[in-house]
Amino acid sequence: MTGASKALADKVFEPVPDEFLLAGNWKHGAGPATSVIDPSTGSELQRVGHADVADVDAAVSAGAAAAADPAWRGLLPHQRAAYLHRIGAAIEGAAPRLALLQSYNTGKTVTETGALVASAANTFRYFAAVLETSDEELTTPRGPYLTMSVHEPIGVVGAITPWNSPIASDAQKIAPALAAGNAVILKPAEWTPLVSLALARIIDETGLPPGLLSVLPGRGSVIGDAIVGHPGVGKVSFTGGTTTGRTLAHAAAEKLMPVSLELGGKSPTIVLADADVEQAVNGVLYGIFSSSGQSCIAGSRLFVDAAVYDEFMERLVAKTQALRIGPGREPGVQVGPLVHHRHRDSVARYVDLARSEGGRIRCGGTVPDDPRLADGAYYLPTVIDGLSNDARVCQEEIFGPVLVALPFHSEADLIAQANDTVYGLAAGIWTRDYRRAWRLARALHTGTVWINTYKQFSISTPFGGVKQSGLATEKGRTGIRAYSRQKSIYLGMDDAPIAWAEN
Numbered sequence: 231m232t233g234a235s236k237a238l239a240d241k242v243f244e245p246v247p248d249e250f251l252l253a254g255n256w257k258h259g260a261g262p263a264t265s266v267i268d269p270s271t272g273s274e275l276q277r278v279g280h281a282d283v284a285d286v287d288a289a290v291s292a293g294a295a296a297a298a299d300p301a302w303r304g305l306l307p308h309q310r311a312a313y314l315h316r317i318g319a320a321i322e323g324a325a326p327r328l329a330l331l332q333s334y335n336t337g338k339t340v341t342e343t344g345a346l347v348a349s350a351a352n353t354f355r356y357f358a359a360v361l362e363t364s365d366e367e368l369t370t371p372r373g374p375y376l377t378m379s380v381h382e383p384i385g386v387v388g389a390i391t392p393w394n395s396p397i398a399s400d401a402q403k404i405a406p407a408l409a410a411g412n413a414v415i416l417k418p419a420e421w422t423p424l425v426s427l428a429l430a431r432i433i434d435e436t437g438l439p440p441g442l443l444s445v446l447p448g449r450g451s452v453i454g455d456a457i458v459g460h461p462g463v464g465k466v467s468f469t470g471g472t473t474t475g476r477t478l479a480h481a482a483a484e485k486l487m488p489v490s491l492e493l494g495g496k497s498p499t500i501v502l503a504d505a506d507v508e509q510a511v512n513g514v515l516y517g518i519f520s521s522s523g524q525s526c527i528a529g530s531r532l533f534v535d536a537a538v539y540d541e542f543m544e545r546l547v548a549k550t551q552a553l554r555i556g557p558g559r560e561p562g563v564q565v566g567p568l569v570h571h572r573h574r575d576s577v578a579r580y581v582d583l584a585r586s587e588g589g590r591i592r593c594g595g596t597v598p599d600d601p602r603l604a605d606g607a608y609y610l611p612t613v614i615d616g617l618s619n620d621a622r623v624c625q626e627e628i629f630g631p632v633l634v635a636l637p638f639h640s641e642a643d644l645i646a647q648a649n650d651t652v653y654g655l656a657a658g659i660w661t662r663d664y665r666r667a668w669r670l671a672r673a674l675h676t677g678t679v680w681i682n683t684y685k686q687f688s689i690s691t692p693f694g695g696v697k698q699s700g701l702a703t704e705k706g707r708t709g710i711r712a713y714s715r716q717k718s719i720y721l722g723m724d725d726a727p728i729a730w731a732e733n
């Protein structure tokens with residue numbers, strides 16, 4: 231453990247002010263309040279008052295005015311980019327505090343939350359760079375005119391994020407949306423509003439013009455719903471579960487509003503017989519058990535060549551049992567608690583279901599017996615096999631530290647099983663044979679494939695799901711375009727009048 235992360239682990243929780251950023255002002259929520267808990271102990275960290283539907287109205291009006299104001303709309307790209315650079319630097323300046331706050335609220339290890347904070351800062355910097363270097367297009371003319379395709383802001387954009395990696399998913403929406411010249415209304419998840427409120431304060435202090443960012447805590451069914459349905463909101467970018475995403479898409483269809491949906495997954499991780507076993511075991515463990523499996527891209531279905539299945543599983547199970555479990559702020563912890571006791575119970579129900587369907591629990595399958603962890607939302611890293619790919623635990627997203635393993639007998643059998651899911655977010659392949667890896671990567675119906683690595687991200691590489699894992703992509707140079715409207719302009723060059731009207 232580095233000196234910096236040791237210092238983090240020793241710090242105590244500092245509450246954030248129970249106020250949210252609305253149209254340039256800080257307001258105490260008049261709606262119901264959430265009891266925000268520390269999932270490593272179950273104790274209340276603080277309460278956060280919810281915004282209400284009238285606050286959504288106010289945020290939309292202020293956002294529309296701020297986005298239309300020439301002081302924002304008229305900025306040249308490098309001038310707008312300067313705001314994003316300042317935000318990136320301010321996040322970096324507050325990194326230890328933000329990482330600790332997110333670790334308290336989500337249970338994740340400080341190493342993980344530190345990486346998420348760094349990623350948030352870099353996301354603002356990256357989209358500043360994209361903004362400054364994006365060209366508008368001069369299209370090939372088919373007549374006596376100059377034709378251009380330009381990108382313009384949408385106006386007010388809604389951003390709805392889940393609880394698993396709040397600061398990174400907030401930044402992935404706020405940064406490109408601001409870069410494209412919009413105002414943003416962010417609704418963080420009810421369980422994890424703290425780091426989003428802290429981020430709002432940091433952004434506000436950088437001098438972003440009032441109204442361009444509002445952050446409204448509250449329930450998805452109230453605040454989220456009001457944002458999606460509001461006639462003044464021109465686009466919603468959503469990250470969350472597939473069921474919620476579908477509900478949002480229905481509501482958006484009523485308004486004919488574009489939505490970007492980053493949804494759930496049940497990603498296959500594939501171990502071929504020639505894989506470097508040590509690398510593959512570590513990669514599979516990291517892919518499923520880091521963040522306690524609460525990751526959309528968790529490699530939650532493991533396919534191992536039947537020829538090496540028994541040997542591989544033995545090593546995997548032994549290493550799983552040796553993972554260090556504890557509070558995310560404790561030095562050396564690899565697996566923290568789940569985000570909430572209610573979520574832990576839902577994970578436990580899936581393992582019970584696997585048992586009742588004849589699954590073999592190779593390890594885990596219960597809460598830890600360490601009395602120190604008794605009050606936290608912990609669940610032991612669990613490996614299950616003996617089920618077929620159509621079992622519910624092989625098909626449904628559990629979003630916890632639960633890995634289901636299946637043998638495969640041929641490449642055709644593997645591809646059929648790996649693609650036999652409604653999801654299409656990610657996949658991993660472990661092999662020394664790059665030709666075979668390439669063939670498999672092209673055959674898998676997923677948005678991302680990792681070969682001999684897993685769960686690695688780069689802001690410059692687009693990310694998104696196919697099938698029921700999502701619509702559209704985030705990140706990459708095109709990420710900014712998701713928050714723009716494309717307009718075509720024809721500039722006439724002919725001196726003669728249009729002949730048709732001659733008489």
Ligand code: NAP
Pocket residue numbers: 390391392393394395417418419420421448449450451453454455458469470471472474475477478492493494495525526527627629655695699700
């Ligand atoms: P969720 O229940 O779908 O909630 C996501 C967000 O939507 C929350 O802020 C939630 O608010 C809000 N919401 C709920 N109902 C809504 C409605 N009717 N209208 C508008 N907003 C509504 O998901 P979650 O349990 O927080 O997160 C876990 C899921 O996110 C998993 O499925 C995971 O795979 C997915 N995820 C996907 C990605 C990706 O990039 N593909 C990344 C991370 C997570 P409340 O929490 O306040 O109800």
